[in-house]
Amino acid sequence: MTEPRAVINRLSAECHALSWQLNRVSGELAELDRILGSAPAPVVPVVPAAPPPPAPWTTHTEPKPAPAVGDSGWVGKLLAVAGVAVTLVGVVLLLVLAAQAGVLRPEIRVAGGFALSAGLVGVACRLRTRPGGRIGAIALAATGIAAAYLDLVAITAHYQWVPAPVGLAVAAAVGGAGLALARRWDSEPLALLVLVPLIVLAPIISGDVDLLLIGFLLALSAAALPVQLGRDWTGMFAARIAAATLPLLAALALSGGHDRWLIGGACGVAAILAVVSGLLLLPTTTRPGPLALLTAAGTLPVLAAGAAMDRGPATVLAAALSMAMLAVILIHRALPPVVVQVFAALSAVAALIAITTAFHGSVLAPILLATAVIVAVAGRQSGVARWVATGFGFAGGIVYLSYASPASLIIATAMSAADTVSTLIASLLLIALVAATARAYAAGGVGQGANSADAPILATAGGALIGYAVTAFTVTLGVAIGGTGGFLAGHMAATLCWIAMAAALLRYALRLTDRDARTLPMAAGLALTGAATAKLFLFDLGTLDGMVRVAAFIVAGLLLLGMGTGYARSLAQQDAGGQS
Template identity: 45%
Template sequence: MSDRIGAAAERGLIGKILATAGVGVTLIGVALLLVLAAQAGILRPEFRVAGGAVLATALVAGGMWLRGRTDGRIGAIALTATGIATGYLDVLAATKIYEWLPIVPGLGVAGLVAAGGLVLAHRWRSEHLGLLVVVPLIVLAPVLTGGLDTTLIAFMVVLCAASAWVQLGRDWIWLHAVRLAAPTIPLTLVGLSGVVGWGAPGDSDPVFATAVVVVVVLAVGGALLAMPTTAFPEAMAGLASATTIPALFAGSAMHLPGAVILQASIALALIGTVLIGSALSGTRARFVPDTVAQIWSATALLLLFVAVLETFDGTVAVAVLLGLATVTGLVARTWSTTSRVLLAGSSVIWAIGFAALLHAAPPYVLADADLIGRDANLEIVVASLFAAVGALVLAAGWVRLTDEALSRAAHIAAGMVVVYALTVISVTAGVLIGGPDGFLAGHVLATTCWMVLAGAALAYARRRSGAARTAAVTGGLVLVAAAIAKLFLFDLATLDGIFRVIVFIVTGLILLGLGAWYARALQENPSEPDSVTAA
């Protein structure tokens, strides 16, 4: 144990521990001077505050003197941090205990104390001192304001902006995180208070929106400026994304139109930043590396997702979600920088949208004329169209990035979705156009679409080889079997009159055509694999 203690002393650890303990004990003494002395009536208030100011000045001066001595860095930082914290306590006493200063001037004086401390931290190249200056001020500000209000938010935003210069020439990621957390945390609490019912949208809309925008701009702008030299690009990007958290709760802190505009504007700004930065990434500076582009793209997609949920509801929201997923998947196919993140995000959104579509138009509703007649609307048709297109786009995107087994699974899943989506479109559109007769016509069209898709799968198989060919043939034949099963188990019992005749004739003719075409194709290519020939 004594050897370890000796080694710790050599590393300076013992000095840091003693200095930290000294900071704590001294601050307790200052608190006793300012608070308990007031309760006991010891000294006049003027002497207490003046004594605190003199002690704060003396501690800072002692730290500056000690900084110039050999091996005095640890002690200098401890003394200076203690002096600055003492200054904070003095401002607290003058503002809250004796009420000599209004809240805003009190915050201004505390900010001036912090500014002096940050100047010393920058000159001494000490992130530790910078943290000891900023963190106590963040804790002090709510005490001065008496809680979470507009004054506190404004002060935190000003603190974040006014302390940005400290990062110049310094790669201080922890201080950067604390600076951004100062306004982000109270803004998030404002949003959460609305979620749990402690607040409601009101006259603070402009203040909240302006504060969120300013903080996001400071975070993204600071990250872009630091990107060429920082050793923590992912952390800088993640912190910038974290400042958008209050915007996610804007719907509970603002009126709905303003909240949606705020979310969409930030999302579009992030997308534009990534686009411009990626275009410049070929230069030596690399303003937006790939990982940063992925983080900000995912953040933008999340903001758009929340904006859609807050703007729309019902089947309209389902259609818009599936449309957003489809568009994002198309962008991912042409944008290799963030393809995996965008594909993953769009896949999640598509899955949520498709689950909602299944809830709005489940299979049992499609089989009941009364239920589908009650629930049918144009939004379901549009959502089904986006579901089919999105499934194909996302499957094609994942095929480029995954192995053969996952590619086959993606194609099979996309095929099943397309079949179901076309069924929903056929039946729902039929009901919307023709009512009860349209329901029957829709099922005729659905069965026909199944057969056409089966033929398309078999034709696709003719141009492929290996596993892709086998999968396409298998899928086509399964779909033929499903169409025949639907024909005899559902259509024969449900359809009547001319519709029953039409569906049997059309399905039979398609089967005849497929059989004749495939037999001729086998004769033209006698080297067909055994599995396909047997099929």
């Protein structure tokens, strides 16, 4: 027992000595920084410029004079941070390693930690009033507050001297007091030096990522919110989000099953805290984009809840998040555009997770495609809505191809009743989605998400999707009704539908008075005609047999003749009308 006791004593002494030396060097460098910063500089005439107007989502605050910073200022800050880290490691050694080695009684270890904490904060308050003492004061105060918090975690989670609710309340009060000091000193670095070490060291004290640790960090994140109001402290917001999110993600990955409901509730609390915090801090931030992204990051536990929870609760959490973010977008009309985009994407992702968690099998593709159609129709004036509709359509299309694969269009394949109905409905919805998306892009214009240079590519992709969906519908219906014979009839019907769509496109092109506007629909009609003709000779001729093949060629030929005759007459009539 003597040798471990001696090792612990030496480690503690060395940590304290190293911390004292680093704080002393930091103070000396801060004094040198003040001297260098106060040295006279050459006067350069500057023409005053009018300050830019504040952004509509920021509140006006009086400008503060920038402090003088010498070239060695960063050295003092670096050493101060190192001092915080070393001292907190010493506290951990005092609370954990000393306990394992049997050195000192637990009461003495905890009392020593609290005494060290109070002494550091007291010295910090005195040091701040002295010239050049701001950096050292911030480091000492952060160390003292973090040490006190770690002591509270130890007596609650490690020694279990106080019930968890009491420990949570006192810990939130201590953390809030430390952050209130950071607000009073107007120091985001102090707030970060209080929060960041706790995220790293608190799991070491508690010994596990459990509900107690999650409660501690959630309480700390909530207590830090009032301190941040009115301050443009994006770094502190990121630390608060990490404090609530990281332990929950770890708990979801390590959950054994018995705490799943409580962990799910904690995920919901973390998401509410992140969203409410983001909305409250948005009016005073100068960086709405990063703030919105951090807010979305705070909801990651809800999005990942399905990894550890049953389908029902996971679906409810994701659906609630999706509806909440959509409500924020619709109600809060003054949101910056970048925030609207981030929140809309978050709502869409949450809705997609909710749908894929709640539904499986044949019903999934129609639901995804139906959602895409609704979004495309309801939000046809919004570029974000078009992207969301495209995302849902892509996901639904992938599921759709899993049972309406190209192989089922080449070889007659019998499907179950559920897959047959799903294929028929999904095919119609896919056609409707292409039409709704095309209308939305046309209504949006070039400046709202559509690009005239991309129009041929989008038209080609949309035509291919419609052609595939039409073929899948006719072939699936044919197989369901007549087996192999119905398969052949379905392909004949698909070819005729292709030609009919080509005729409709050419007729639409002729109705346009602008000759330049005719180019795209005319090219699409001719391309579809060529594809139908190629299908006749490359597939139908070798696959169809008997009267089905004869009927396909005769009807297709008559349709093509009618199209050519009608198109020529329409052009002649238009030319005659133009000459007259």
